[in-house]
Amino acid sequence: MRLSRSFLPTLKENPAEAQITSHRLMLRAGMIRQTSAGIYAWLPAGLRVLENIANIVREEQDAAGAQEVLMPTMQSAELWKRSGRYDDYGPEMLRIRDRHERDMLFGPTNEEMITDIFGQVVKSYKELPQVLYQIQWKFRDEVRPRFGVMRGREFYMKDGYSFDLDTASAVDTYRRMMLAYLRTFQRLGVRAIPMRADTGPIGGELSHEFLILAPTGESGVFFDSALEDQDWLAENVDINDRASLEQFFTRMTSFYAATDEMHDTAAWAEVPAARQREGRGIEVGHIFNFGRKYTQSMDIAVSGPDGAPLYPEMGSYGIGVSRLVAAIIEASHDENGIIWPESVAPFKAVIINLKNGDAQCDALCEQLYAAASRAVLYDDRAERAGAKFADADLMGHPWQLIVGPRGAKEGKVEVKNRRTGERTEETLEGALALIAKLQG
Numbered sequence: 001m002r003l004s005r006s007f008l009p010t011l012k013e014n015p016a017e018a019q020i021t022s023h024r025l026m027l028r029a030g031m032i033r034q035t036s037a038g039i040y041a042w043l044p045a046g047l048r049v050l051e052n053i054a055n056i057v058r059e060e061q062d063a064a065g066a067q068e069v070l071m072p073t074m075q076s077a078e079l080w081k082r083s084g085r086y087d088d089y090g091p092e093m094l095r096i097r098d099r100h101e102r103d104m105l106f107g108p109t110n111e112e113m114i115t116d117i118f119g120q121v122v123k124s125y126k127e128l129p130q131v132l133y134q135i136q137w138k139f140r141d142e143v144r145p146r147f148g149v150m151r152g153r154e155f156y157m158k159d160g161y162s163f164d165l166d167t168a169s170a171v172d173t174y175r176r177m178m179l180a181y182l183r184t185f186q187r188l189g190v191r192a193i194p195m196r197a198d199t200g201p202i203g204g205e206l207s208h209e210f211l212i213l214a215p216t217g218e219s220g221v222f223f224d225s226a227l228e229d230q231d232w233l234a235e236n237v238d239i240n241d242r243a244s245l246e247q248f249f250t251r252m253t254s255f256y257a258a259t260d261e262m263h264d265t266a267a268w269a270e271v272p273a274a275r276q277r278e279g280r281g282i283e284v285g286h287i288f289n290f291g292r293k294y295t296q297s298m299d300i301a302v303s304g305p306d307g308a309p310l311y312p313e314m315g316s317y318g319i320g321v322s323r324l325v326a327a328i329i330e331a332s333h334d335e336n337g338i339i340w341p342e343s344v345a346p347f348k349a350v351i352i353n354l355k356n357g358d359a360q361c362d363a364l365c366e367q368l369y370a371a372a373s374r375a376v377l378y379d380d381r382a383e384r385a386g387a388k389f390a391d392a393d394l395m396g397h398p399w400q401l402i403v404g405p406r407g408a409k410e411g412k413v414e415v416k417n418r419r420t421g422e423r424t425e426e427t428l429e430g431a432l433a434l435i436a437k438l439q440g
């Protein structure tokens with residue numbers, strides 16, 4: 001994409017309405033614009049990050065055996081009356097009446113709807129287990145939407161739901177999802193620490209939250225630093241083997257980690273002092289196992305081996321996809337702007353033409369750009385070099401390919417790594433090889 005023709009409206013000044021770094025940087029880097037309280041439009045750079053995150057989430061869900069569906073945002077109140085949550089949910093639920101005076105709502109979550117759909121389709125225990133997920137907009141009428149997309153009213157969530165025959169199988173599914181989550185966050189270039197959590201209005205016993213460390217986080221966290229050193233992508237787990245899943249889960253939960261709500265000072269004292277980490281965290285995911293709460297209340301049964309009706313055990317698994325965009329920025333930025341992990345960056349590299357109109361600079365940049373896919377941005381604006389550098393740092397592209405008149409004369413490109421600040425001089429071939437590698 002040529003920056004001169006793009007819709008990437010960067011701002012030099014800090015917007016007054018933004019209180020935290022990620023919100024400021026998302027506005028300044030032209031990723032989002034607010035359309036009403038807690039509701040945002042995603043502009044091209046923001047949307048690319050949102051979709052990159054969603055795609056990694058999708059790949060790991062699919063690898064864990066979950067299947068993607070897409071449910072509507074609008075739901076009928078009838079469904080929620082069946083589970084008893086229509087009255088319980090409170091003012092966070094946006095209630096709407098249609099022209100026929102039917103009560104509707106904008107879905108804050110989908111346990112009821114997926115359970116109903118499951119019940120229409122699955123009739124026998126032989127069809128279990130099933131894990132279904134979607135990536136869809138949710139609406140919660142938060143009292144105090146704040147910090148931009150971090151706590152929005154409309155937000156993008158991956159919500160998954162599992163149905164198992166018995167508790168042992170439901171626990172396997174929970175553990176499989178736990179691993180998928182750890183792998184997902186690691187691929188997103190952030191460390192999200194799993195912590196035992198309260199289940200709140202979703203219900204159930206077994207629950208973990210995943211928190212990314214950041215001073216602006218809403219929860220206090222206590223954890224063993226050994227959790228930060230694990231490589232979940234290298235973890236050798238056979239996800240179809242109960243013993244292997246158990247071994248992984250036992251090892252993972254052997255490290256202390258809890259939010260302030262669940263903090264246990266006696267267990268904490270047993271963590272070696274050098275490994276005790278205290279701080280604040282942003283909740284980017286939450287998984288729950290709540291047994292038969294919805295299948296029983298909504299009377300959704302399958303026929304068991306002896307023909308008798310059997311209520312499947314359920315779990316639900318959320319990831320805050322739009323919140324993650326902000327959380328990744330909170331965890332990865334410096335005073336000049338965003339530092340995107342390569343896996344989610346809106347553009348993996350920017351070609352910076354330091355002297356537009358100079359025949360040699362233009363020719364070299366065009367040669368690089370001709371080899372580039374949509375993952376590379378070309379700053380071809382008639383701007384000062386300083387302004388181009390500032391925007392490149394602000395937008396956080398992992399690589400900058402800098403072409404100035406002196407280098408262009410010799411066919412040389414300066415390559416800067418945004419994270420390390422390291423600069424190298426490359427030949428045209430070297431720069432083309434980097435572009436090919438980034439796109440590969």
Ligand code: 5CA
Pocket residue numbers: 108109110111140142149150151152153154155157158159160202283284285286316317318319320321322323
């Ligand atoms: N039904 C379950 C899991 S599918 C559920 O709704 N879980 S949740 O309430 O914990 O939400 C899942 C994730 O959505 C949270 O971990 C958080 O990352 C994100 N989230 C929740 N509320 C908001 C909000 N107001 N703005 C942005 N993200 C949010």
